Amino acid sequence: MSTRFFQFVGGDTGVWRVVKTHTLIGxxxxxxxxxxxxxxxxxASQPDSGWLLRGITSNERYVERAEKNTLVEKQQGLGRPExxxxxxxxxxxxxxxxxxxQDERRHIFEGQSQHIQIGLDYLPAIARRLHHCRDISENEPFDFLTWFEFAPTDEEAxxxxxxxxxxxxxxxxxxREVDIRLVREA
Known part of the structure; x- marks a missing residue:
């Protein structure tokens, strides 16, 4: 079993209850x-009704060594009880x-947009894992699936x-961007 390959199965089962789905674009x-x-x-199998999104964890494309070291030092893991x-x-x-x-994308990603720095400002409260879909196929409906976990007290942050x-x-x-909010339930 690969620990790099993840499937997000939207349907009637799962430990995460969907609270809200908001389509921002597309x-x-x-x-x-x-x-x-x-x-x-x-x-995972394709649900009878719903959707299945697939992604692979991979190397960080736009992160420099010092940034990666800081991310690893500050970020907490997924699955924290709180x-x-x-x-x-x-x-x-x-x-x-x-x-x-690649260098033009890096310039926009961090040089102009400060994507990494923004994320660092919210660690360790917000944990994340990025999944690349294009590594599976360019025909996937999305390029990236970002999974975030946080305590209810950190939702505003x-x-x-x-x-x-x-x-x-x-x-x-x-x-295309869809924001799906969830709550973990037993």
């Missing part, structure tokens, strides 16, 4: 009641983004972080 996802996060390729709130934010970037070179990111230059390249 086509919405079907409404679902629950979400299951499954590690590995063979553990982190009963979560957000799954699938994002697709437009063709103009993918036409840029999470919203502030998203507001800052969405106001950045980088977000001019987004052509």
């Amino acid at each position: 086509e919405p996802l079907l409404d679902v009641a629950r979400l299951d996060v499954v590690a590995g390729q063979d553990n 982190a009963t709130c979560a957000a799954l934010i699938p994002i697709r970037k437009n063709a103009a983004w993918w036409a840029l070179t 999470f919203n502030q972080m998203l507001m800052q990111l969405r106001a950045s230059e980088e977000w001019q390249y987004i052509d």
Whole structure:
């Protein structure tokens, strides 16, 4: 079983109850009641009604060594008992983004938008794991699936972080984004 491959199954089962789904840009996802996060390729099946999103954890594309060291030092892991709130934010970037070179994307990502620095400002309260969909296929409905976990008392800080990111230059390249809020239930 691969611990890099994850499936996000939206349907009627799963430990995460969907509280709200908000489509910011592009086509919405079907409404679902629950979400299951499954590690590995063979553990999830396509739900009868709903959706299945797939992604792979991978190397950090736009992070320099000092930034990576700081991220590793400050970030807490997923699955903390107090982190009963979560957000799954699938994002697709437009063709103009993918036409840029790696160094041009890095410049927009951090030089202009300060994506890493914004995230660092909210650690360790907000934990995240990024999943790359394009590493599976360019035909996936999203390029990235970002999974966040946080305590209920940190929800306002999470919203502030998203507001800052969405106001950045980088977000001019987004052509599909859905914000799915969740609460963990037994």
